[in-house]
Amino acid sequence: MKSFLTRLISAVFGVIFVLAFWHFGQIRGLKILALLGVMVGGYELVRILFHGVDSLWNRGVFYFFLLCIFTLSCLHPDHAALVFAFFSICFCLMSLLTQKKFANLEALTSFQAKSILGFFYVGLLPSFAVRILDLPQGVLWFSTLLAVVFGGDIGAYIAGVLFGRRKLMPMISPKKTVEGAIGGLLCSMLVGFFFSRLLAQPILPLLILSAATAVVAQFGDLFESQLKRVADVKDSGRIMPGHGGVLDRIDGVLFASPILLFGAILLENRLV
Template identity: 40%
Template sequence: MTGTGPKPGRFGDLGIRAVSGVVLGALCLFCVMIGGIPAMLLAAVLLVLLFWEYHRIITGNPRFATLPLLVLSAGGVLGIAAAGLGAAALGFVFLMIAALVAGLLSPRHFLELAGGALYIGVAIGGLLVILETETRGVDVLIWIVVIIIASDVGAYFTGRSVGGRKLCPRISPGKTCSGAIGGLACACGLSMVIAAVLGWPILVAAGAGLLVAMASQAGDLAESWLKRRAGVKDSGVLLPGHGGFLDRLDGILGGTWAFLILDALGVAAALY
């Protein structure tokens, strides 16, 4: 008989996930509250790490110093800095040029690298634009992140406690329908609580929070699909209990895109 050891419980990885999540969250919150250069540096570092992991998933190349990655990172940092200084349009132009160059230098993966670069870069740059330009930028940014975290945490606990039918077994076998519903309910409820505290319209906040949470779950599933196609479990190993930064921030990227679209349509302005 071969001994495989005791199986971990439903929440066996909760401790390490919580510690690494709190440390990352505290660092990000510190930079956001200070704003300015610390926030721009944080955004630039996150962009480089996220695209490094994305590049690894798409190409199977684990090296950091690949030419397309360095080109994209340099362009992304310039774009982030420009956005942080208020020239958001110029910043996004830099990101688009960097994405195009990165794709051209890896023609086999052109669409995936260029599209992923824009997806990641616009989301990270958009968070900085929100922080720098909105009248209550810090409040809005924290609301976005808290709603997405609530969706993730709610899905984790509900899914592991209730179980039931799998949401997308071919893409992410661990995700359940009960978890998805629980996560959306947590995000919507917490959004209403935050709105009541900040004086925002509660129903608008509930609807916006629901849409942001749905987009965050879609972003999570999209990353799971990419990893499954590439045959890798995690995007990286830099965050104990979570895998890589892309594993932890995939929902943030999707949720931020949803908010940016709502903001462009003038819906988000009703929040504050």
Template identity: 50%
Template structure:
């Protein structure tokens, strides 16, 4: 018998979150770090397809689309496994795609349109080619699986707190030209939610320095909100409400990982410094 799916937006959001967390717990239990790495790759693949809907026009050539996708996955693979080569890989990927778009220049109405397309594409490589690699590298740390889960906990706790505080107490628009529904009260509630998640994480791992963990959680939550606003601005320019329909009630994959992408470097650096201090 199929599971009854809630109809209301909040109920649907909670139901989808529960299913997603259950799936994540299963992956972590049976596959461990390898499963988390596959999740990172899957997020990049699905996220790239959604990003192409935002950045590209329907009449863009299949060659350019396929090349963008292939270069994105290649850049992520190199940056994840060979961090010291990420800058070089980003440079080569950007130059190669820049050259390919020049070859396809007749598709554009003028030089301004071509340059705008190239700039958006290079920004896309930075967004989904490099940032997810930081999350991937977290898994390679000592107790990397736990640190990866801390990234999810800090950001998603902040997301949930921001959502409900915004619904219950939201009065003051934050950046209405980018995201009309976001409020200052929701953003502050999200920050508090991330800080509380950091405090809980300290209780779970008593050997960690409490101040450093809570500070990292708060910074990750704050930067995660910036990631949410960044993705909202991309959708606003493209006149799209959601990046896709990957999770009912949540939108696309990008709508779920936008905060994680920005927060991953914070958690990676914080975890490295904390682990170094413990040794």
């Protein structure tokens, strides 16, 4: 109960924090908040992926490239894939030229692979969430993304505590259950139904989109759990009591954002 109250209080302050950026900066404020989130999340990712194995120089270069990918992908969303490819190739070339900094070929290859994964995970994926803000009704669609993902988190937590019996993927996340995942999915769909009224969109397509977004968000949560388990860390950070770090909060949002963006584009253009 104490843990749940801590999580609830942190979540309330998190919502207030987001609303404050919206109040003072509107869409620009939310984009600045996204940049701050990527800056902190990128720092946490360095700790997870490299956890003291690679040199400070290597980690610093990775962090700089990651921020470049995110920033330029937001400024030029139609060329986000090209930005990602360009910086990934440049990074690989740079690491090859500085290969003497690595103990052996395996260390070099591991660093390159982890870095490109990191560029995709915290560099490219969050740019899709920012792009949602530029859609017609962008703020409502962005709110839908957050509400579906976080609503699913709450539903999964409550259903898991009350009904959880069968483990979902114990090797990756021992506490997650099948019942919790189903509860989270149903809660996300309920949120999607509510937002279908606000967005003036057909109920069935938005329910399907909410379900797809929720499922992918749960896999995003599992993916981050996998990274943390390999790195042998419990949380990505300690910035939010009861929730861990920024990545612990937005792992589902990162995976779900391109799904919701794609669905929102289809619905806004009446393609479904």
